[in-house]
Amino acid sequence: MHDMSAHAxxxxxxxxxxxxxxxxxxxxxxxxQYYALALVAAxxxxxxxxxxxxxxxxxxxxxxxxxxxxxxxAPGGVMTPDYYLQLMTMHGTIMVxxxxxxxxxxAFGNFFLPIQVGAEDMPFPRFNMMSFxxxxxxxxxxxxxxxxxxxxxxxGWTQYAPLNAVGSIGGPGQGxxxxxxxxxxxLFCVGQxxxxxxxxxxxxxxxxxxxxxxxxxxxxxxxxxxxxMGLTAFAVLMPACIxxxxxxxxxxxxxxxxxxxxxxxxxxxSGGSTLLxxxxxxxxxxxxxxxxxxxxxGIISHILIANMRRPMLSHRTLIYSMGALAVLSYMVYGHHMxxxxxxxxxxxxxxxxxxxxxxxxxxxxxxxxxxxxxxKLRINSASLFSLGFISMFVSGGVSGFFLxxxxxxxxxxxxxxxxxxxxxxxxxxxxxxxxxxxxxxxPKMVGRMMNETLGKIHFWLSFVGAYCIFMPFHYLGMAxxxxxxxxxxxxxxxxxxxxxxxxxxxxxxxxxxQLVFLYNLIHSRFWGxxxxxxxxxxxxxxxxxxxxxxxxxxxxxxxxVYHDPYQYGxxxxxxxxxxxxxxxxxxxxxxxx
Amino acid sequence: MATTIPEPPQIxxxxxxxxxxxxxxxxxxxxxxxxxxxxxxxxxxPPSSTGIYVVLFAITMMFAAFSSALxxxxxxxxxxxxxxLPSILYINTLILLASSVTLEVARRRVATFxxxxxxxxxxxxxxxxxxxxxxxxxxxxxxxxxxxxxTEGLYLATNPSSxxxxxxxxxxxxxxxxxxxxxxxxxxxxGKSALRRSTLDATARYWHFMDVLWxxxxxxxxxxx
Numbered sequence: 110m111h112d113m114s115a116h117a118x119x120x121x122x123x124x125x126x127x128x129x130x131x132x133x134x135x136x137x138x139x140x141x142q143y144y145a146l147a148l149v150a151a152x153x154x155x156x157x158x159x160x161x162x163x164x165x166x167x168x169x170x171x172x173x174x175x176x177x178x179x180x181x182x183a184p185g186g187v188m189t190p191d192y193y194l195q196l197m198t199m200h201g202t203i204m205v206x207x208x209x210x211x212x213x214x215x216a217f218g219n220f221f222l223p224i225q226v227g228a229e230d231m232p233f234p235r236f237n238m239m240s241f242x243x244x245x246x247x248x249x250x251x252x253x254x255x256x257x258x259x260x261x262x263x264x265g266w267t268q269y270a271p272l273n274a275v276g277s278i279g280g281p282g283q284g285x286x287x288x289x290x291x292x293x294x295x296l297f298c299v300g301q302x303x304x305x306x307x308x309x310x311x312x313x314x315x316x317x318x319x320x321x322x323x324x325x326x327x328x329x330x331x332x333x334x335x336x337x338m339g340l341t342a343f344a345v346l347m348p349a350c351i352x353x354x355x356x357x358x359x360x361x362x363x364x365x366x367x368x369x370x371x372x373x374x375x376x377x378x379s380g381g382s383t384l385l386x387x388x389x390x391x392x393x394x395x396x397x398x399x400x401x402x403x404x405x406x407g408i409i410s411h412i413l414i415a416n417m418r419r420p421m422l423s424h425r426t427l428i429y430s431m432g433a434l435a436v437l438s439y440m441v442y443g444h445h446m447x448x449x450x451x452x453x454x455x456x457x458x459x460x461x462x463x464x465x466x467x468x469x470x471x472x473x474x475x476x477x478x479x480x481x482x483x484x485k486l487r488i489n490s491a492s493l494f495s496l497g498f499i500s501m502f503v504s505g506g507v508s509g510f511f512l513x514x515x516x517x518x519x520x521x522x523x524x525x526x527x528x529x530x531x532x533x534x535x536x537x538x539x540x541x542x543x544x545x546x547x548x549x550x551x552p553k554m555v556g557r558m559m560n561e562t563l564g565k566i567h568f569w570l571s572f573v574g575a576y577c578i579f580m581p582f583h584y585l586g587m588a589x590x591x592x593x594x595x596x597x598x599x600x601x602x603x604x605x606x607x608x609x610x611x612x613x614x615x616x617x618x619x620x621x622x623q624l625v626f627l628y629n630l631i632h633s634r635f636w637g638x639x640x641x642x643x644x645x646x647x648x649x650x651x652x653x654x655x656x657x658x659x660x661x662x663x664x665x666x667x668x669x670v671y672h673d674p675y676q677y678g679x680x681x682x683x684x685x686x687x688x689x690x691x692x693x694x695x696x697x698x699x700x701x702x
Numbered sequence: 703m704a705t706t707i708p709e710p711p712q713i714x715x716x717x718x719x720x721x722x723x724x725x726x727x728x729x730x731x732x733x734x735x736x737x738x739x740x741x742x743x744x745x746x747x748p749p750s751s752t753g754i755y756v757v758l759f760a761i762t763m764m765f766a767a768f769s770s771a772l773x774x775x776x777x778x779x780x781x782x783x784x785x786x787l788p789s790i791l792y793i794n795t796l797i798l799l800a801s802s803v804t805l806e807v808a809r810r811r812v813a814t815f816x817x818x819x820x821x822x823x824x825x826x827x828x829x830x831x832x833x834x835x836x837x838x839x840x841x842x843x844x845x846x847x848x849x850x851x852x853t854e855g856l857y858l859a860t861n862p863s864s865x866x867x868x869x870x871x872x873x874x875x876x877x878x879x880x881x882x883x884x885x886x887x888x889x890x891x892x893g894k895s896a897l898r899r900s901t902l903d904a905t906a907r908y909w910h911f912m913d914v915l916w917x918x919x920x921x922x923x924x925x926x927x
Binding site for chain 1: 748749750752753756757759760761763764766767768770771774775778779780781782858859862865869873
């Protein structure tokens with residue numbers, strides 16, 4: 110390591126409580142803040158899904174206490190169809206934005222990207238702090254819609270036009286609820302753009318000596334690629350949110366067509382394009398799926414490699430595949446719009462890249478599984494969740510082949526088949542990535558180990574539970590069960606109610622299993638076994654610094670990188686691995702022979 | 703698989719700071735306390751030179767979204783009414799272009815000083831103030847254009863064409879105001895002899911980009927309105 114000269118250290122650790130824990134400029138504190146936000150959001154989102162599932166399975170059953178959340182939406186604890194949609198919208202919005210984007214990308218990325226490239230912080234710490242607090246405000250604004258006017262919006266997380274722009278005629282929450290939703294998401298975009306600025310410049314400019322781009326760990330690559338996607342996607346969603354707000358408050362007509370009559374009232378707008386919203390939204394929305402999943406791919410690869418004790422079959426191919434996902438994600442967004450009335454030729458044009466994007470996805474999965482072949486995998490909570498990630502990604506991804514074809518998608522689009530597909534491939538898989546990252550990096554983040562037994566219990570309950578919840582969704586979809594309906598009591602879907610009840614019970618149990626995780630997280634934070642600097646015998650730079658890392662990450666020194674990130678299966682003085690920052694020259698086992 | 707290299711390769715010799723600093727240590731101390739700013743030149747360009755392109759890319763995407771919305775909205779219905787752009791816009795354009803020239807004069811003067819080619823900078827502050835005034839004049843001119851449209855009865859919600867006119871010009875004006883904030887920061891840092899070359903360059907790039915963006919918007923509005 111090189112000593113830094115005296116005046117290079119201008120980065121003094123803060124002493125006041127506010128600068129240290131609240132408005133902190135330290136990327137590690139900001140990362141933890143993001144994680145805490147995602148944790149709260151995840152439990153709120155999960156609670157909402159419980160409410161919806163109970164209502165779907167036992168439609169007339171009163172949920173005790175629900176009337177406290179909304180007197181009009183759930184009189185006597187039984188939710189109205191409108192309120193079901195409001196809860197569904199909030200569940201989707203909270204989960205997609207404040208959990209799946211926030212945790213794997215903003216939380217872990219903030220904490221570990223600078224350390225993995227060897228920097229002492231992000232280049233623009235003030236923007237970084239703003240990034241978190243703007244995102245936090247966005248969450249507060251979104252939550253506020255529960256308590257304002259007639260509740261949150263009911264338009265779904267995609268907020269399709271014209272419903273998003275007609276005001277309260279459209280139903281409860283379509284007035285103030287939509288404005289708060291759009292304001293919240295607009296703010297969220299600002300937060301993520303500031304984050305992307307820091308992530309990109311950190312990766313490109315702050316790498317230490319010897320850290321060439323190809324020597325970056327896969328997780329760092331994933332965050333870099335994700336931030337490039339976020340930069341492009343959120344910069345498009347923000348103007349869309351501005352236009353929606355203008356349609357509401359300024360009387361413009363961007364998204365509402367002429368002569369629209371809703372609830373027997375003529376909507377005072379003219380000539381707007383409803384498809385325009387879908388184009389703007391999905392240009393963001395599809396890359397958003399990859400913004401949620403690519404960090405997971407990077408994280409689980411990083412973890413699997415450390416536990417397999419061997420690198421992936423091809424480091425480069427994995428990176429290029431993640432890059433290909435990022436580029437292709439912009440060319441496939443129209444597959445969300447096959448049933449929108451778009452020109453059928455456009456459908457064809459969007460269908461082809463959608464099938465093509467399965468190629469890099471498949472390459473990633475095949476590299477991971479073939480690398481696992483014959484490896485003596487160390488089984489722990491982190492590696493189990495990484496395997497779970499691959500399983501969920503494959504199971505959810507396979508149904509994507511069906512949905513990618515317009516002719517099949519038309520049948521399945523409005524059914525639970527799609528719900529099952531995206532929950533597995535994007536929701537559960539990304540959540541498993543978050544869990545894997547948590548079990549793996551928790552020791553470095555707080556200096557204590559998590560309880561492995563509880564972690565494994567958490568894994569098996571979540572793994573089996575997730576399949577019990579989301580596999581029957583595919584069956585429901587093929588049986589014609591439409592999505593977004595709040596009740597199936599008196600119609601042809603009556604025979605499917607037992608399946609819904611099974612799913613609900615599975616959801617309640619799987620949700621309860623997350624309390625095991627929460628207990629483990631909190632208990633280990635205070636009473637866990639103290640962690641060593643490198644408990645997993647891993648090689649990347651985050652493991653060559655102290656646990657938890659000092660304020661400037663490497664204690665006033667800058668590491669120098671001598672090796673590729675994953676030097677496992679070698680014979681060195683410390684064991685079967687050599688750290689990136691270690692100048693030791695080693696030979697692989699093959700070379701020894 | 704193990705590749706061991708006895709000497710670590712350097713990423714890019716131009717990016718590495720001086721011998722006293724290694725790795726990323728360089729970017730924090732470009733301006734030593736109470737030191738002359740030109741010392742900074744011997745070190746690596748800091749992340750603001752990359753960062754500014756990231757920012758400009760995001761702004762480009764934002765205006766691309768607005769532009770495609772305009773084109774789609776115009777084609778989706780027959781209610782699009784054209785109107786003549788207020789002539790003050792052309793004067794505003796000249797003002798903004800002039801501000802770019804003055805900023806470039808200031809930037810070059812500071813750059814030659816920082817590069818050690820001259821022992822003192824020839825009144826760069828004056829040129830920066832001129833740029834600042836021209837920028838303010840541009841925003842005021844835009845405001846004048848809006849009031850002119852209002853007197854003609856064209857408000858934000860009157861017609862999609864006027865909606866887009868207000869949205870595009872207002873968003874651009876907000877970004878120009880952001881650039882003015884950057885200029886004020888540059889002037890303040892220059893006064894303290896603590897200006898980083900990269901900050902100045904980034905501000906200038908942002909400002910010139912506002913010019914190009916405005917020319918693009920003017921063409922778009924001229925063609926579509």
